Amino acid sequence: VLSQNAFEELYRTAARPLWTYVYRVTSNVADTDDLVQDAFCRLLQADVGGLTAEELRRYLFRIAGNLMTDRWRRFGRERARSRDEPERVIEPAAPHDDVTKTFDRLKPRERALLWLAYVEHETHAEIAETLSLKRDSVKVLLARARARLRDLLSEAEQPQRK
Amino acid sequence: MMVDQFPQDVTSAEQEAIAAFMERVARAAVTPNVLPPAQVLWWKAQLLRRWEAERRATLPLDAAEPLQVLSVLTTAALLIWVLPTTVGVEATSFERAFEWAVVMLQRLSVDLLTR
Numbered sequence: 144v145l146s147q148n149a150f151e152e153l154y155r156t157a158a159r160p161l162w163t164y165v166y167r168v169t170s171n172v173a174d175t176d177d178l179v180q181d182a183f184c185r186l187l188q189a190d191v192g193g194l195t196a197e198e199l200r201r202y203l204f205r206i207a208g209n210l211m212t213d214r215w216r217r218f219g220r221e222r223a224r225s226r227d228e229p230e231r232v233i234e235p236a237a238p239h240d241d242v243t244k245t246f247d248r249l250k251p252r253e254r255a256l257l258w259l260a261y262v263e264h265e266t267h268a269e270i271a272e273t274l275s276l277k278r279d280s281v282k283v284l285l286a287r288a289r290a291r292l293r294d295l296l297s298e299a300e301q302p303q304r305k
Numbered sequence: 306m307m308v309d310q311f312p313q314d315v316t317s318a319e320q321e322a323i324a325a326f327m328e329r330v331a332r333a334a335v336t337p338n339v340l341p342p343a344q345v346l347w348w349k350a351q352l353l354r355r356w357e358a359e360r361r362a363t364l365p366l367d368a369a370e371p372l373q374v375l376s377v378l379t380t381a382a383l384l385i386w387v388l389p390t391t392v393g394v395e396a397t398s399f400e401r402a403f404e405w406a407v408v409m410l411q412r413l414s415v416d417l418l419t420r
């Protein structure tokens with residue numbers, strides 16, 4: 144279990160990057176606030192003795208990833224149960240620019256993969272650990288995410304050329 | 306950028322475009338207005354841990370409750386069955402009383418269900 148000082152140091156360095164990562168994947172401020180708090184609370188309840196600061200940070204991202212997956216599954220089940228109800232509206236924290244709009248068109252898992260690869264600079268092995276996937280699956284999924292982003296980027300460029 | 310991030314499925318120009326786009330996404334990232342202080346989360350986690358410990362401690366008691374009810378009912382049924390022969394009272398009178406109680410319970414449940 145983490146000491147209070149170690150936790151405060153981790154929180155100081157990891158809270159904002161974690162919040163940004165979760166927000167980029169969920170596109171919802173309220174969900175992000177909940178998930179980030181929940182992730183830190185779960186980390187504090189876990190047996191993490193002996194982990195380095197970098198390992199703790201990755202573990203934290205992994206917890207957040209699992210929480211997001213749980214939430215999507217639950218949300219999917221709820222939506223399947225009540226198909227007549229209108230879909231939940233995702234409110235952006237700030238007016239969406241073109242970059243954000245394009246990024247939001249990707250699937251949540253694709254956003255998570257690209258964010259971890261390109262912003263957090265994680266290796267395939269680290270991404271696999273963070274997202275609880277097999278390393279080979281990460282290669283395939285990341286390639287698909289890149290291909291999809293490439294298509295979206297070329298789609299976004301086409302109207303400008305016209 | 307890690308070397309093993311570069312795929313073979315997109316051209317190098319596309320790789321650069323994707324990397325540049327992701328840089329823009331990262332720069333455009335919104336930051337939270339106010340993050341709760343670390344101490345708040347620390348104490349919240351302590352509370353959650355304590356509640357979880359209490360829940361685990363009382364779990365056997367919760368599980369034992371239906372068993373208690375079952376054992377009381379079994380004992381009562383056994384007493385009704387055995388008592389007439391032990392105290393030397395005619396079994397038929399106890400059986401009648403038992404049947405009457407069952408009928409009354411049935412009526413009561415039907416009444417409750419149809420209400």
